[in-house]
Amino acid sequence: MSEEEIVIVGGGISGLATALALHRDAEFRCLKRSDLLEIMAKNLPSDTISFGCQLVKMEYDPITSRTMLHLQNGTFIWAKVVIGCDGLHSVVSDWLDLKPPRLFNMCAVLGFTNYPEGHGFGNEYLRIRGDHILVGRFPINDNLIHWFVGRPRTPQDTTVAKESKLLRASTMELIKDFPEEISEVVKKCDLDLVTFFSLRHRAPWDLPLEKFRKGTVTVAGDAMHVMGPFIGQGGAAALEDAVVLGRCLAQEMVMNPERSGMNSFKWKKHEEEEEEEEEEKAKSKRIEKAIDRYVKERKMRILRLSTETYLVGTLLQTKSSVTKLLSFVILFIFFTFIGNHTLYDCGHL
Ligand SMILES: Cc1cc2nc3c(=O)[nH]c(=O)nc-3n(C[C@H](O)[C@H](O)[C@H](O)COP(=O)(O)OP(=O)(O)OC[C@H]3O[C@@H](n4cnc5c(N)ncnc54)[C@H](O)[C@@H]3O)c2cc1C
Structure with missing residues (x-):
């Protein structure tokens, strides 16, 4: 004690x-x-x-x-x-x-993408809204990008959330009509750092x-x-x-x-x-x-x-x-x- x-x-x-x-x-x-x-x-x-x-x-x-x-x-x-x-x-x-x-009907996928030669996006913080989807991309330094995708929850989430390759694939499918500068970041992300979050709030x-x-x-x-x-x-x-x-x-x-x-x-x-x-x-x-x-x-x-x-x-x-x-x-x-x-x-x- x-x-x-x-x-x-x-x-x-x-x-x-x-x-x-x-x-x-x-x-x-x-x-x-x-x-x-x-x-x-x-x-x-x-x-x-x-x-x-x-x-x-x-x-x-x-x-x-x-x-x-x-x-x-x-x-x-x-x-x-x-x-x-x-x-x-x-x-x-x-x-x-x-x-x-309480649980939101939305969830979020977060990730990091490393560009050893530099990402070239400058300091720009990009946020794009689609149909029930919110995508964000912002630089941490000249080489590292942090991104997120906010989207509605689906019954498949319990399976997808555990497997980073599936998580990345489902996220890419969801944002396939977004500008390439966003989908490319997700495609090249570090699979070890892709994370799924169920969203809750008071x-x-x-x-x-x-x-x-x-x-x-x-x-x-x-x-x-x-x-x-x-x-x-x-x-x-x-x-x-x-x-x-x-x-x-x-x-x-x-x-x-x-x-x-x-x-x-x-x-x-x-x-x-x-x-x-x-x-x-x-x-x-x-x-x-x-x-x-x-x-x-x-x-x-x-x-x-x-x-x-x-x-x-x-x-x-x-x-x-x-x-x-x-x-x-x-x-x-x-x-x-x-x-x-x-x-x-x-x-x-
Ligand atoms: C997808 C997502 C994106 C976000 N983006 C942003 C953003 O851009 N900017 C921003 O400001 N915020 C953001 N947030 C919110 C931010 O992450 C949280 O508000 C912040 O982490 C809260 O910090 P905390 O210390 O209160 O809780 P936590 O970070 O959850 O830390 C709680 C700590 O308590 C410990 N703990 C838990 N239970 C016990 C226990 N029983 N006994 C002892 N220790 C315990 C845990 O191990 C942990 O260390 C985001 C959140 C999410 C989910």
Whole structure:
């Protein structure tokens, strides 16, 4: 058994960014996902990340205001604060009784194509819409291209998704009438890196009523607001969560410069002035307040992002002209400027 001040469940974009935000010296850049994870992990103190710690169950003890995290390896951790960054199938969001994410009728195929002699597409980000199909192509560097194809789900997907050659062939068949500069990229892709995704999302209409905090437990990233990838903002929103949560918690805590790592938070109040138990309760109350501020600040932002991506996805997947018209009108009225969501300022740490 071990005991920790703050436990972040999950080591994806959200988990690592939250850990960095709590250390308050982060620098973010626009990078390939794996590069982003590597850079964030490298900037954390070495004792921050524990591998092989699959959370399976949680229990809250109202007397000590602590949460017991049961891990798959049979051990457990007592935590004063739990931040669930455990993605789509989050154990923490289940424990918070959030509604389960819903399945989109769309799915996505993602891949990478390497051009050793250079791809020659420059920095152009290409996005083409077909009949219920969305195809995107964008360069990572002079040699590497990332592409995706969003399309309706089919009964064959369970078989096709497991076999990359079949996945590539079915994708090429689907986009055969698209410009050659797109179909060529798919044809030449690295078969080891072709991936199929069923798309799920937390429905925008579920978000306003969700309680994203129970005691000193909360969620961030996909665990909080998994959304369709149609405007490419899920990961970016996870980074914003980290900044806002880091800021809200930091307003209740100050870093103790004499110690490093996640255990180094020292409370502003002088602990010796109060009974230990009362002090613990007061700390918990302050954390709860900090989390409430974080949830309040994030709710409107994620509601807007989730609604926008839901409407863009609906335009792609629906066959009903009424739904299409309605989605278009709402998008036009409330989300007039395409790309406006990228200009959001979540403030500083
Ligand atoms: C097809 C597609 C395209 C996308 N394109 C973009 C884009 O262009 N731009 C963008 O910003 N976003 C995009 N996204 C969204 C983005 O990938 C996610 O929003 C982002 O990865 C969420 O990060 P996360 O850390 O919250 O979750 P995850 O990346 O899912 O990480 C969760 C972590 O928690 C761990 N974990 C899970 N369960 C447990 C457990 N029980 N115990 C311990 N650990 C656990 C996992 O191993 C993982 O490390 C896209 C998503 C998809 C599906």
